[in-house]
Amino acid sequence: MIELAAAFAVAGAASNAVGTAFQRKAASASSRGGIRLLAELVRRPFWMIGMAGVICAALFQSLALVNGPLALVQPLFILELPFALLVAAPLMHRRLPPSGWWGVASCVAGLAVLLIAAAPGAALDQAPLTRWIPALCLCVGAMAVAVLLAAPGRPAARRAALLAAASATGNALTAALLKSASSTFADEGFLAFLRSWQTYGFALAGVAAVLLLENALQAGPLAAAQPALTIGDAVVSLALGIALFHERIRTGWWLVPEACGALMIVAGVLVLSRAVQRITVVPVAAEEEIAT
Numbered sequence: 001m002i003e004l005a006a007a008f009a010v011a012g013a014a015s016n017a018v019g020t021a022f023q024r025k026a027a028s029a030s031s032r033g034g035i036r037l038l039a040e041l042v043r044r045p046f047w048m049i050g051m052a053g054v055i056c057a058a059l060f061q062s063l064a065l066v067n068g069p070l071a072l073v074q075p076l077f078i079l080e081l082p083f084a085l086l087v088a089a090p091l092m093h094r095r096l097p098p099s100g101w102w103g104v105a106s107c108v109a110g111l112a113v114l115l116i117a118a119a120p121g122a123a124l125d126q127a128p129l130t131r132w133i134p135a136l137c138l139c140v141g142a143m144a145v146a147v148l149l150a151a152p153g154r155p156a157a158r159r160a161a162l163l164a165a166a167s168a169t170g171n172a173l174t175a176a177l178l179k180s181a182s183s184t185f186a187d188e189g190f191l192a193f194l195r196s197w198q199t200y201g202f203a204l205a206g207v208a209a210v211l212l213l214e215n216a217l218q219a220g221p222l223a224a225a226q227p228a229l230t231i232g233d234a235v236v237s238l239a240l241g242i243a244l245f246h247e248r249i250r251t252g253w254w255l256v257p258e259a260c261g262a263l264m265i266v267a268g269v270l271v272l273s274r275a276v277q278r279i280t281v282v283p284v285a286a287e288e289e290i291a292t
Contacts, residue, residue: 005068009076012060017083019053065179071120074237103271110264117257125183160220168232170209177202
């Protein structure tokens with residue numbers, strides 16, 4: 001079922017990217033805030049398309065985690081970044097600089113090299129409480145330390161990176177809890193899903209991750225936040241997959257191409273994060289010419 005899990009994960013990354021792009025498109029056309037903004041957005045078709053993309057992404061992620069290892073599914077969500085840029089740039093009438101395309105290529109190629117070399121394998125769908133307790137303590141503790149170190153008054157880039165790292169840890173923990181809860185739903189049904197503590201755990205962890213991400217994006221530049229968010233999610237997810245579900249990756253000499261793939265991803269994310277700062281507006285005349 002590895003191939004099916006990979007397909008669902010890629011579909012989830014694409015759906016989330018589409019959802020985010022359309023939601024930003026809808027929100028950018030309004031000057032309101034708070035409840036009034038939400039009341040206005042729910043009447044906008046772009047926002048509804050965005051919400052549909054986010055919901056589909058959650059469903060695809062659940063299906064991917066049920067059918068494959070966490071160590072495979074979460075790294076594939078790195079593709080959300082290049083997908084989001086590819087969708088958002090034309091949607092917002094923006095042009096990605098040439099360096100951005102090199103970043104996209106580096107991310108995709110690096111991810112392919114890393115996953116082919118690592119060949120993540122599934123082992124268990126559930127983990128005993130004796131493994132969950134230390135994992136929860138370490139993740140929550142790391143998030144708390146990052147938040148404390150990102151106190152106001154610190155350099156903006158450092159604050160953004162620390163808060164993004166905390167959000168990435170929350171995202172990885174959310175995925176691990178979602179994998180467990182989804183497996184319970186698949187094996188035992190909806191009532192067992194509602195009785196599972198992991199169901200409420202992934203909801204709380206997901207909310208915390210979103211709040212931390214919003215603070216990270218507000219605290220400093222995207223070029224500081226995005227690498228910590230993207231790489232942190234994949235690394236922590238890999239660790240949780242191995243520790244909780246006894247997932248396997250290839251070691252030995254395979255570590256060399258795995259490291260090369262990881263470096264390509266890091267380089268691609270850094271390039272993309274900087275390219276976002278140099279996105280230009282497509283002139284109206286050029287836009288009309290393309291449309292014709």
